[in-house]
Amino acid sequence: MTISLSFGRLLAAASTLAFVATGASVPAAAQTAQGMAADAKPAPQQDMVDPSLPTQLPRTAVPHRYTIDIVPNAQALTFGGSVRIALDIVKPTDTLVLNAADLAMDSVTLYGPDGKWRTAKVALNADAQTASFDFGERMPKGAYLLDIVYTGKIGTQANGLFALDYQDPDGTERRGLFTQFEAPDARRFVPSWDEPDYKAVFDLSATVPADQMALSNMPVKTSEDVGNGLRRVTFGSSPIMSSYLLFFGLGDFERINRQVAGTDVGIVMSKGKTDQGQYALDSASAILPFFNDYFGTPYPLPKLDNIAGPGQSQFFGAMENWGAIFTFERILLNDPSISSEGDRQRIFSVAAHEMAHQWFGDLVTMAWWDDLWLNEGFASWMENKTTATLHPEWGADIDRVGAREAAMGLDSYASTHPIVQTIRTVEQTNQAFDAITYSKGESVIAMLESYAGADVWRKGVQDYVKAHQYQNTRTDDLWNAVEAAGATDLTQIAHQFTLQPGVPLIQVASAQCKAGNTAITLRQGEFSADRRDAVLAKPQSWNVPVLAATIGGQTVDAVTQGATTSMTVPGCGPVLVNAGQAGYYRTLYAAPQLAALAENFAGLAPIDQYGLLNDNMALAYTGYQPMGPALDLVAAIPANANPKVLGEGLGVWSGLYDLFDDEPAVQAQVGRIIQQRYAPVLGRLGLSVRDGEAAADTLLRPALISVLGSTDLKSVTAERTRLLAALAKNPKALDGPLKTTWLGLIARDADAADWQTLQGLARKAGGFTERSALYGALGGTKDPVLAARALDLAITNEPGATIGAAIISSVSRNNPELALDFALAHPADIDRIVDNSAQSRYVARLAAGSDDPATIEKLEAYAKANLGEEARKPVDQTIAIIQSRLERRQRIMDQARQWIMANAG
Structure with missing residues (x-):
């Protein structure tokens, strides 16, 4: 789910x-x-x-x-x-x-x-x-x-x-x-x-x-x-x-299977695709014994199938039906003509998520939808833990921090909700499947496991499963089991993070070296994206588990108590708070402290580099600190950094490049920064996947091609031109792990002839994954005239019943106002092509990238005309995000422009 x-x-x-x-x-x-x-x-x-x-x-x-x-x-x-x-x-x-x-x-x-x-x-x-x-x-x-x-x-x-x-x-x-x-x-x-x-x-x-x-x-x-x-x-x-x-x-299905730990494990797919299911079968075969061992209760059914469905949904990608997991084939089957390294990792992680549910959700089920997070947050955490254990080379620890950032991105607005929330209607139930339930749930569990200790946490989970198998539970049943296993005072911390919304803010008020140790004072507050002054005056309070260390030094822990908390950290030098990034909170440093961390950035572990970057960009965007110090951190990323850290920096520069779309001179400066820093990285990796290369490099390449292509890097634009010409002659010219990357780049800058070529290929595509990718690409064009053609196409029978909604979503990436206006003008078509469980969030999501104040009025009118009070949450969240972005846009541009002009070569 x-x-x-x-x-x-x-x-x-x-x-x-x-x-x-x-x-x-x-x-x-x-x-x-x-x-x-x-x-x-x-x-x-x-x-x-x-x-x-x-x-x-x-x-x-x-x-x-x-x-x-x-x-x-x-x-x-x-x-x-x-x-x-x-x-x-x-x-x-x-x-x-x-x-x-x-x-x-x-x-x-x-x-x-x-x-x-x-x-x-x-x-x-x-x-x-x-x-x-x-x-x-x-x-x-x-x-x-x-x-x-x-x-x-x-x-x-x-x-x-x-x-x-x-x-x-x-x-x-x-x-x-x-x-x-x-x-x-x-x-x-x-x-x-x-x-x-x-x-x-x-x-x-x-x-x-x-x-x-x-x-x-x-x-x-x-x-x-x-x-x-x-x-x-x-x-x-x-x-x-x-x-x-x-x-x-x-x-008309086929099934491949294998006996694993006494269970008949199978992958079911449409006929002729058994080779594409082998990777999923191998993944499930590795995951099941790990879960049997971790949970201490063997999987209880005689078989465990994962069934591929040739379609897609605007609501979900897979579902944990007990013994018969359903997964849309684009995230279950490994098609060598189009599947990327990211796709293969997603096959594994989605399987781990849904298989974790066989215990957390199926064997033991939340009593009511208020506690949905007991299913989804835990499965998300277990998905990450399984990936980190069985595939450490994939960097799942950094992905866990990415999930935390997704949660904080929603949780820092007034329109957020607690992890454990009040559900009373069908519509509220459908809306509960969001980043708070999944990603904040995952992040809080990661923090609590760190607080309890991995062995104590696991013992508590095993006791919980044994005590409540085939029954229903509430959140406190889990806390009680982990406390009984030895995690003293865990329930108090857990209640604060699950029963109240919001993001703690830990400010490093002082840091002084004394006798070979560093004494630090932490001041606790609350981080908010849209109520900074209000929460500064009256913040919520948490008992926050904190891990801190000087760079290269021993990590020490404490739990914040009241407004200020003192810690003594071994060693002298720059202090990193939230070392290891297990905590669910933002950390605000004084300017000299942050400058020292920037100077020593290369000495931090990749996970801390990633967390520090995200913290400080969020703090800068929301006005807790200027943009300059945060951009200094981004500029400190070394050329040989972990590929996921490099990718995070690339994302920051790409966002700034788009921000200055109406200021060509500044945008050109940002483009030069991107090319100076990242063209050599792409040159080292090459434009094609190489045998034996690290998985993280394979994942970084598509982002490099896409962003550098947007800045008109000659090597990328030349390859785009070559591939487009080859594609017009041979529909298989793009086949391989970079197919969707090049399709996206071709479509984004397409003229009418290019767009027509892609549509012709989409009409002839046989497999659903390829068909979906081609039609989705048609919507990704920047040209509003072509985007309008894609919208008209979306509600015809040509793409297929489940692809039309994805085309409209694709249009919203570059033309959000156009996509929203189209959806509002065609309510009957939206009702037909979007799952009824997803419609209010679907419309809200189309508008999320808009910078037009008029969008807020349109969303308000839509909600007033179509949604009850209990169904407004996705719209309210989108409105809050747009309002905040509009309010801070000029400040961000002014501060970023100042840094760019001072630092661009």
Whole structure:
């Protein structure tokens, strides 16, 4: 956490006939509730009816087992379904209320302890996404069977049961079916208690074309021929789990697999791509034993698949369905014609993230969406830890600091929210999947692990998993387990960082050498991107774990207490606070202290160089210090620095180059700085990937080509011209790991003829990843006339159902106002091509790069007309970012210009 019988309401009777004709069973009334309880119902979980938890359903009944039968009709984009739910009524009631969305109920009956069947009067509430079943009499507590026959829709965006269209390598048109249920979309597949606390066992059967592969969480248990080219597949019973983890897939698939630590590990993809799945299989095979060992609880299911979907979403890239992870193929398959080193590393890291969820999220699940971060923050942290352990050469420690910066970029605005947040509506749930939940969650866990010690932290995690497996938890359950393992006072620190929003600011108020040690005084405040004066007057308070060291010296730790904290650091010399970059806070140095760090920059570890750069650029942009000292740090990056540090510096200069787009003379000066510092680096690396080179160099090259190309470096522009000419003759001329890099550069500076060439190639592209890259490139043009053509193209059928939204997003990178205006003018098209779970954030994201004050008014009008108060958060965050950028733009330009003129050669 990334689809020729009609089953419509007017053919309700034909729905039942279809079940009979295809061999799918209509629920039988003969089995007693007592019998079901004996052979199918697990013991209730202790926390499954917890009245203190939020809920959108009345706490009157608890489901224990769903026996689901579906008959999908992929061509008609409809399906028929039946479900038998074994449940307990725990509070006398005459009505049962379940979640249901876009489902039509054909019949609803209830069998009770008295041996009678009752027929329900059905009321659907589309806004609440519920179905109410009124049985006309009060039913006492006890065990019941609820039978429902229903019909549903197969969508073309990733919500519920959905279809993805694609082409085989030989050009044959295909359609695959998949499901996406997180957060609240299992209700589009089966009427259910679709909340995480209502864990149950799921038995799934499906009547499907006999020549296609059907997939679910568990292996196939039985498969029987039912005639007419169909077969009925029944999967093994799932473990007790939350509804959003259920999965179903169907299509012309192939599977490669391997036995790993007693588990059948597989990669599933469309036919003809098995070679592309081998890298993902190798990755999963390495990750699973590591997780078995780290968590101290072996993976409990017999198989673990990762299923490739040929599409994309504006909401997610992969989903941790238990035993049946779903991942869009562009981040699962390794296609040598287009996959880069970054793509391959992403395949590994996304797999690590989703596999971590098999324990943190699936085996142990948050009780309510308030604690979503328990799933996502932990999986993000585990993803990074796994990468750092199994692939230390990739520099995952620096990537962890990058994730922290992404979180602080959002967390420093007044529109932020705590990690543990209040969720009460479907829309709030969808919006909870953001950088605070993922990246701040990851960063805070990294800090707490550092505070507790790696061994104590791991022991606490293992105890937590063992104590709560197959159950639901809240955040404090994790803190209690880690404290019990030996992390004294961890809960107090954890509460401050998870229950209140914002970013601490640690100011190094003084630093004096005394008897071979350095005495420092730290003053604590709060860092803000849009309320600096307000938080200076009344900052929030945290107990912040701090690690500090002189350069090359021993690291010491302390936890801040109150407004000031004193530390004694061994050695004399420049002091680095947040050594190792585990802390979630900004550090502000006095000018002489920062100058000393700049002079000794080459002596810092790469992770500290990276963290120091990011801290000081953020402090300069927000006005806590001038731009000059921060740019001195960027200028201090040595030519032989870690490639990720070099890339961070390159990003700063590139941002300044774009900032002075309306001042050609200053922009030319910045361009000269970029070329003087980075052309030699590209010259050393070369324009092509070399056998045996370091992975970090391979990752740096695309950024160098893109940025130096924007400054018109002759070697890059000449290669662009050569490749474009070759591409016009040979569609495979760009094939290889730099394909998307050169496509982006070609498209960015394209004229009408170039753009037409790219469109022609996009139309002929076969594989989804290549097709998506080519159409996305069309939107990346700087020319507003061509960008407008890309927007018009996005809402046609040409790109495909899931690519159009990505084209509009691509336009927003260079023409944000154009993209926003287009989206606001075409609401029906946006509704059609963007997942309904992502629409408000999608529109807000289009505008995020705008420097036009009028954009704020447009966003306000959009929110007022289309969004409730609970759905405004993405728009409010974008407005805050634009406002702050506009307010500080002139100051930044003036200070940066002054430095550039004084330092440009």
